[in-house]
Amino acid sequence: MIDSVKSRVTRSLVLSPDFAELSRARRFVAEVAADAGFGEARSFDITLLASEAAANAIEHAPVKGGVEIKALLYPDRLEIQVKGPGEFQTPDRLNEQRTRGLGLPLMAKLSDHLALYSAPEGGTLLSLTFYREGHRRARAESPLPPSLLELFETSDRLEAVFEAMPEGFAIFDDDLRCVYLNDAMADHDGRPRAKLLGSLMSLPESGEPLLLSIFEAANAEGAEVSRELRHPQVDMWSEVSVIPFAGGYALFSRDITDRRKNEEIIRQRSLLLDLSSEAIFAWELDGPIRYWNSGAERLYGYRAEEAIGRGSRELLGTVFPRSLAHLESALRQHAVWRGELLHTGRSGRSITVEARLQLIDAGGVQLVLETNRDITERKHAEQAEEVLRESEERYRVLAEENERLYRQQLDIAEKLQFALLNIPSEIGRVRVGHLYRSATEAARVGGDFYDVYEVKGGLVCMLVGDVAGHGIEAARTATLVKDVVHAFTHQSVRPQEVLRRTNALLVEKELPGFVTLFLGVLDSDTGELRYASAGHPNPFLRRANGEIQILGSGSAPLGIHSEATWKPGREELAAGDLLLLYTDGVTEVRRDGEFFGEKRLQSLLKRKRISVERLPHLVLDQVLAFSGGDLKDDVAVLALSLIGESGAAKPKPAFVQERLLK
Amino acid sequence: MDLSVSLYETIPVLHVDGDIDMATASELSAAVKSHSGSYHSPLLIDLSACPFLDSGGLNVLLQAVRQMGGRSWLGVIGANRNLHRVFEIVGLTSDPRFKLLDDLSELRD
Numbered sequence: 001m002i003d004s005v006k007s008r009v010t011r012s013l014v015l016s017p018d019f020a021e022l023s024r025a026r027r028f029v030a031e032v033a034a035d036a037g038f039g040e041a042r043s044f045d046i047t048l049l050a051s052e053a054a055a056n057a058i059e060h061a062p063v064k065g066g067v068e069i070k071a072l073l074y075p076d077r078l079e080i081q082v083k084g085p086g087e088f089q090t091p092d093r094l095n096e097q098r099t100r101g102l103g104l105p106l107m108a109k110l111s112d113h114l115a116l117y118s119a120p121e122g123g124t125l126l127s128l129t130f131y132r133e134g135h136r137r138a139r140a141e142s143p144l145p146p147s148l149l150e151l152f153e154t155s156d157r158l159e160a161v162f163e164a165m166p167e168g169f170a171i172f173d174d175d176l177r178c179v180y181l182n183d184a185m186a187d188h189d190g191r192p193r194a195k196l197l198g199s200l201m202s203l204p205e206s207g208e209p210l211l212l213s214i215f216e217a218a219n220a221e222g223a224e225v226s227r228e229l230r231h232p233q234v235d236m237w238s239e240v241s242v243i244p245f246a247g248g249y250a251l252f253s254r255d256i257t258d259r260r261k262n263e264e265i266i267r268q269r270s271l272l273l274d275l276s277s278e279a280i281f282a283w284e285l286d287g288p289i290r291y292w293n294s295g296a297e298r299l300y301g302y303r304a305e306e307a308i309g310r311g312s313r314e315l316l317g318t319v320f321p322r323s324l325a326h327l328e329s330a331l332r333q334h335a336v337w338r339g340e341l342l343h344t345g346r347s348g349r350s351i352t353v354e355a356r357l358q359l360i361d362a363g364g365v366q367l368v369l370e371t372n373r374d375i376t377e378r379k380h381a382e383q384a385e386e387v388l389r390e391s392e393e394r395y396r397v398l399a400e401e402n403e404r405l406y407r408q409q410l411d412i413a414e415k416l417q418f419a420l421l422n423i424p425s426e427i428g429r430v431r432v433g434h435l436y437r438s439a440t441e442a443a444r445v446g447g448d449f450y451d452v453y454e455v456k457g458g459l460v461c462m463l464v465g466d467v468a469g470h471g472i473e474a475a476r477t478a479t480l481v482k483d484v485v486h487a488f489t490h491q492s493v494r495p496q497e498v499l500r501r502t503n504a505l506l507v508e509k510e511l512p513g514f515v516t517l518f519l520g521v522l523d524s525d526t527g528e529l530r531y532a533s534a535g536h537p538n539p540f541l542r543r544a545n546g547e548i549q550i551l552g553s554g555s556a557p558l559g560i561h562s563e564a565t566w567k568p569g570r571e572e573l574a575a576g577d578l579l580l581l582y583t584d585g586v587t588e589v590r591r592d593g594e595f596f597g598e599k600r601l602q603s604l605l606k607r608k609r610i611s612v613e614r615l616p617h618l619v620l621d622q623v624l625a626f627s628g629g630d631l632k633d634d635v636a637v638l639a640l641s642l643i644g645e646s647g648a649a650k651p652k653p654a655f656v657q658e659r660l661l662k
Numbered sequence: 663m664d665l666s667v668s669l670y671e672t673i674p675v676l677h678v679d680g681d682i683d684m685a686t687a688s689e690l691s692a693a694v695k696s697h698s699g700s701y702h703s704p705l706l707i708d709l710s711a712c713p714f715l716d717s718g719g720l721n722v723l724l725q726a727v728r729q730m731g732g733r734s735w736l737g738v739i740g741a742n743r744n745l746h747r748v749f750e751i752v753g754l755t756s757d758p759r760f761k762l763l764d765d766l767s768e769l770r771d
Contacts, residue, residue, distance in 0.1 A: 019685035026681070026714065044714075044744040051716050055684040102717040102724075102752055109751055 009073040015054060017061035025054045025069055029080065032071040036078050037132065045110045046130050050080045052103040053126045057084025065123075077112070077131045085123045168238065168253030176215060179248070188231060188238050188253045211240065215249060218242040228256065237261075258364060278373050279353070283312045285328070285366040299353075299374055301346030312370070316343040327357070331368065335359045341372070348457045350491050352379040380491055380501060423452050425613065429524040429575075430460045433639040435616035439585070439631050447474030448583045448636035449482050460522045461489045464536065464581040464638050468513035481506070481515050481558070495519040495532035496566040499558065503534070506559035514557040518581060527573040527642060532566040534558045537584050538598075542605045544576030550598075551579075578612060578641040580605065582619065585633035589623050596626050615639040663712075665693050670766055675706040675739075687718030694726045703734055710740025710765075720752050723760075730759040737761045737769075 013028045015021040029050040033043040050069060057067040065085030072079040107114050113129035168185030172178055178196055186193035211229065218225040226241040237260035238253040279296035283289045289312050292304040300307070300316060307315060313324070319342035320327055330337045337357040345351050353372035360367050425432055432452050447467030454460055463485055467477045484505060488498040498519055506515065518539060520531035535557035541549040551571065556564050573579075582601070589596045604618060616637035623635060663680035674697040682690055698705055705726065709715070727736050736759060741749070746762065754760050763769065 019683065022683045022685055022716075023681055026683075041744060041747070047714070048716060048744075048748070051683060051714075055716065055718070059684070102720050106717055106748075106751065 010070060011073075012068060012070040015058065015067045015069065017058045017063065017065055017067060019055065019058055021058065021067075022051055022055060026051050028069065029071065032073070033078065033130075036073050038078070038130070039133070042130065042133075046078065046080065046128075049107050049111055049128050050082065052107060053080070053082035053128065056103055057082050057086065057124070057126070060084060060086035062086060077129055080128045080130075081125055082128075083123060083125045168251075168255075170251045170253075171248060172215075172251065173248040176249070185251075185253055188236065188255065190231060214240055214242045218244045218249065228260070230260075278371050280369070280371050281307065281312065282360075282367045282369045285331075285359070285368055287311075289315065290367065296372075299345065299351065299372065300343065316345075318343055331357060331359045340375070343372075348459075348493060350376070352376045376491070380488070383487065383491075423450075427452060427454050427460050427524075428458060429643050430522065431612045431641050431643055433611070433613040433616050435620055435635070435637045437620060437631060437635045439633050447478050448585065448634040449478040450581065450636050450638045451482055451486065452638070452640065453486065455489055455493060455521075457493075458523065458525055459493055460524055460640075461486075461493075462520045462522065462579070462581065462638065462640060463517060464539075464583060464636060465515055465517035466536065466583045466585075466634075466636075467515050474513075477511055477513070477515070480511075481517070485517070485519065489519075489521070493521050493530075494568065495521055495530055496568045499532050499534050499566045500564075503558045503564055504562055507562040511559055514559040516557045516584075520551075520579070520581075522573065522640075522642075524642065527575075527577075529571045529573050529579075531569045531571075533569075534566060537582060537587055539579055539581040540602065540605055541571060541573075542578040542580065542610070544574060546606065546608075548602055548605055573642050575642050575644045578605075578610060578615075578639065580615065580619075581638040581640075583634065583636040585631065585635035586619060586623055586637060588633065589627045589631065589635075591626055591628065596623055600626070612639045612641040663689065665689060667693070667697065670706060670769065673704055673706055673769075675708055675766075677708040678712040680712065681714040682712060682719035682722075683714065683716045684718045687716075687722055690719065691722045691725070694722060698726065698729065704730075704737060705734070706737045706739060706763075706766075708739045709742075709745060712745070713742065715745055715748070720748065720754070723749075723754060724752065727754065727757050727760050735759045735761055737763050739763045740765060 011028075011032060013025065015025055026047050030043055030047045033046040038046060054067055054069060061067055061084050067085075068081075068083045070081040070083070072081065107126075107128060111128045112131045113127075115127045115129075116124065166184060168182065168188040170178055170181035170185045181193060181196055183193065186196060189196060214225055214227050214229075222244060224241055224243045226239055228237060229240050230237050236255060236257040239256050241252045241254075243250045243252075279299040280291075280293040281289055281296045282291040288309045289307050292302070292307040294304075296307065297303055302315065312318065318324075321339050321341070327337055327339075335358060337355075339355060341353050341355045343351045343353060352375050354375050355373075356371045358369045358371075360369055423432060423434055430452070434450060434452075436448065436450075447469055448465070449467070450462075450464040452460065452462045463482070465478065465481060465485075467474045467481065469477075481502065484502050485498060488501050492498055492501075499517065502517070514535075516534055516536040518531065518533045518536040520529055520539075522529045531551060532555075533551070534555060538550045538552045541551055543549070549571070551569060555566050558564075580601070587596055587598055587601065600622065601619065604615075604622060610618075616639055619637045620635060624631070663678060663682060663686040666677045666679070668675045668677065676690070676693050676697060678690065680686070694705065694707070707723075723736065723738070730736060738749075738761070741762065746755075749755050749760075749762070755762065
């Protein structure tokens with residue numbers, strides 16, 4: 001034996017985990033086999049089996065792991081060892097027995113000896129031995145058995161593979177009689193192996209019907225079925241997979257006790273954690289969320305069953321103050337990290353949290369317990385103040401300029417107006433028409449404002465507002481309100497909430513006068529329009545069939561009472577529906593003491609064909625005709641319509657296509 | 663491995679040039695699927711320029727044979743002796759829907 005080892009010659013080759021490497025592996029092994037004096041046919045066998053073993057190792061290698069092929073040449077034999085960093089996936093191979101995966105049976109058939117070892121440092125080593133001519137042991141030649149059952153009866157080499165497996169493995173015949181089981185399987189069951197062998201499939205106590213149901217499910221599916229089972233005798237949990245094959249079933253049992261026990265601990269603690277109003281959840285370092293309390297459900301809008309199992313970063317779109325790597329290294333070093341994180345909730349709302357992350361060791365699993373307090377409101381106030389400061393600064397400069405260059409006021413005003421009214425004619429499925437005309441007296445710019453823009457998630461925001469007063473001062477406030485609303489809609493897409501925040505800010509900053517505002521948020525995919533109005537004239541909704549609705553939710557203007565709240569309204573829009581938003585400069589224009597009024601506006605909408613681009617001009621024409629060309633107030637009109645599917649060309653009717661083909 | 667297709671009368675012939683292993687078996691599988699004809703029509707695979715075929719390739723052939731219905735069959739042309747042996751081991755040669763041919767001239771009979 002010692003002599004044999006002494007006279008050993010070793011050659012090796014390392015492959016990256018890529019099937020494209022297989023041809024290189026084969027060239028290497030073919031060369032070794034030829035050098036060792038094996039004949040052409042035997043060299044083919046050796047190359048084939050080495051290639052199979054390498055393919056298996058590559059298939060189950062983690063992304064970074066290398067696969068090593070070692071050729072050990074002894075005086076009497078050649079041993080090929082294939083070492084992979086992953087587990088040898090016997091279950092897959094078996095499952096493939098019916099469709100693919102002939103690798104293992106080929107190895108058992110064509111090698112003189114086959115062995116499988118679990119490397120102590122992790123990974124798997126598969127050893128194939130080929131005796132040299134003359135040294136070869138006599139072996140009965142038999143064709144490959146058609147079923148796994150017969151394969152087991154005739155191949156003790158294959159059995160050796162299963163003996164070495166860390167997983168429990170058993171074979172049952174069609175009558176669910178156990179014909180084979182390995183030691184690990186007997187350990188899982190808790191009863192002696194000899195007693196189980198040949199007996200009917202059974203599990204003590206409550207486990208039995210459950211196990212039977214797995215066999216039934218596997219039989220019905222005709223494919224592998226896995227369930228988690230508890231074995232009360234030995235106080236362990238296992239994941240049981242049953243794979244049907246011709247003539248019986250294979251059963252694998254994987255020990256998952258540690259994982260289940262950790263879950264149990266977490267479940268017990270969760271009752272306490274659920275009492276907390278803070279969002280508390282736990283995730284495995286580099287792994288999924290394992291716990292999610294009711295505070296987290298409330299804050300983020302995901303139920304526990306939706307959140308558990310997913311990565312917290314993916315689920316919440318976490319934005320880190322520095323980087324994830326930095327946070328992780330801080331966690332590993334100090335076990336605790338505190339700071340602010342930015343998350344996105346289910347509704348798309350940005351949530352700023354004051355987070356406390358703690359690294360805990362839960363029975364060998366590194367869990368991060370994350371406790372988050374919602375400080376979004378505080379953050380919003382800070383951000384809004386920043387917007388306000390910037391806006392104020394911009395217009396302070398502008399106002400100074402204005403004072404100094406009083407005579408150029410008209411130019412400045414025009415520039416302001418341009419900035420106010422720069423709106424695209426189409427956003428996604430929404431087409432936009434708009435018009436602004438200032439009062440004919442006094443300054444040419446007024447306090448009317450409007451905007452249409454897109455926020456994340458394909459939502460289209462539309463707003464029309466009116467600041468009491470005229471001139472640069474009113475225009476300044478108008479732009480400021482528009483900026484603030486803009487900033488808030490990027491944080492919340494609930495219109496009533498945006499109004500509430502804007503109002504609080506206006507009251508706090510003691511801006512002169514008040515502001516009326518209509519804000520709508522339209523999901524152009526679903527057609528859902530959510531809106532809220534702060535004392536603004538009610539917009540009209542003209543359905544594709546000509547029916548006209550008034551979007552009313554009358555309430556107080558902004559900037560008067562700090563505690564004011566607004567009710568949300570909701571409508572479903574379909575393709576062809578049209579919205580008309582306007583300011584009171586339209587309806588309150590007078591002739592001999594009579595208002596232009598909503599009725600005249602409505603009758604305009606009764607026309608059969610209305611172009612969204614033309615409508616605002618049509619409104620202005622009517623208003624000017626009514627007032628005799630005189631405007632006492634600014635006029636702003638905004639029209640929006642929802643067009644068909646992404647505006648794509650409609651398919652031509654079938655008969656047209658047929659004709660085109662001819 | 664390179665694949666090309668020709669027609670022998672009305673029968674599609676897949677010509678394999680190179681090794682069939684886990685890296686290339688899916689390509690062969692796709693070609694077999696797209697050229698498997700109707701219920702009664704056979705398919706030919708020319709392995710005369712294929713020195714090596716692993717379990718991935720064997721499975722493609724086994725699958726193809728299993729899916730042959732009616733009077734259709736799979737013919738393998740020009741496979742070397744080593745491949746013949748492997749076909750026998752996995753039981754392909756005992757299936758009446760699988761035929762081993764030395765060359766196309768055998769089809770004339």
